[in-house]
Amino acid sequence: MNWENFSTLAYKIMTLAYINLLWILFSIVGLGILGLFPATTAMYAITRKLIIGETNFNIFSVFWGNFKKDFLKANGFGLITAITVYILYFDFMFVVQKNDFQFLLPIFLFILIAFLATLIFLFPVYTHFNLRFYQYIRQSFFIAITSPIELVLISASAIVIYFLLTLFPGAIPLFSGSIFAYISTFLSFRAFERIEKKKKTQFLKSTNELR
Numbered sequence: 001m002n003w004e005n006f007s008t009l010a011y012k013i014m015t016l017a018y019i020n021l022l023w024i025l026f027s028i029v030g031l032g033i034l035g036l037f038p039a040t041t042a043m044y045a046i047t048r049k050l051i052i053g054e055t056n057f058n059i060f061s062v063f064w065g066n067f068k069k070d071f072l073k074a075n076g077f078g079l080i081t082a083i084t085v086y087i088l089y090f091d092f093m094f095v096v097q098k099n100d101f102q103f104l105l106p107i108f109l110f111i112l113i114a115f116l117a118t119l120i121f122l123f124p125v126y127t128h129f130n131l132r133f134y135q136y137i138r139q140s141f142f143i144a145i146t147s148p149i150e151l152v153l154i155s156a157s158a159i160v161i162y163f164l165l166t167l168f169p170g171a172i173p174l175f176s177g178s179i180f181a182y183i184s185t186f187l188s189f190r191a192f193e194r195i196e197k198k199k200k201t202q203f204l205k206s207t208n209e210l211r
Contacts, residue, residue, distance in 0.1 A: 011055075012050065015046075015050065015059065016047075016174075016175060016178040016179060016182060017174040017175060017178070018059060019043055019046055019047065019059065019063070019178040019181075020043075020173065020174050020175055020176060020177055020178035020179075021173065021174070022039070022042075022043070022059070022060065022063045023039050023040065023042075023043045023177050023178065024039075024173060024176075024177075026038070026039035026042065026063070026064075026067055027039045027040075033078075034071075034075055034078075036078065037074040037075055037077055037078035037081075038066075038067045038070055038071045038074040038075065039067060040074070040123055040177070040181075041066060041067075041070045041074045041123060041126055041127065042062075042063045042064075042066035042067045042070070043063070043177060043178060043181050044123040044124060044126070044127045044181050044185060045062065045063075045066045045127045046059060046062055046063060046066075047178065047181045047182045047185045048124070048127045048128065048185055049062070050182065051182070051185055051186055051189060070126075073133065074126075076133060077122065077126075077136075077137075080137070081119065084115055088108070088111070088112060088115065091108060092108055092112075095108055114141065114144075114145075117141070117144035117145070117151055118137060118140045118141040118144055119140075120140075120144065120151065120154055120155070120184065121140040121141075121143050121144050121147075121151075121184075121188060121191075122136065122137065122140045123181070123184075123185075124184060124185045124188035124189075124192075125139050125140045125143065125188070127185075128188070128189075128192060143188070143191050143192070143195065146191070146195065147190075147191035147194070147195075150187045150188065150190055150191045153187050154183065154184045154187050154188075157180065157183045157184070157187075158180055158184075161175075161176075161179055161180050161183075
């Protein structure tokens, strides 16, 4: 590894640590409940910039700008997520406690997996596309079901990061969210590019058929 590659890697590591600190700080400022989703969208917005090669920007200004801009919309996603988790939890407890309804467990498991898969892609989709509110959820679900490899890789990275942080808890304030955001955004880009290529291919095919 030459000096240029080393300095680039060191810059990304320090940047991710700084982003993670901002993520925690703004989540706390928003009293956790109201700050978590806006802070997360801001974090993903910056990791997206890093992945596409943008470096000439003030991280704090961009983070704060995205936090303010997306505060209401991000908390809308947070509210939907909280309601969904609440419903899934109580439905699960009801099904488990009632023997007559345990045949519904496979359906519940499918809904839970679909919900988690959609949530995994929600933030990368939100920072990459310009859509209407509910279109973000629909697009995230569509990408999740059409990108099984990326979904598995992102899920596996979350598990690996979790176990690494249990081994090195001192890294939690520096890398608990930003590393996962970077990896999930990077892998999501693969899914986005594949879908865009497929759309272009279908468009060119339909155009040729019209000719």
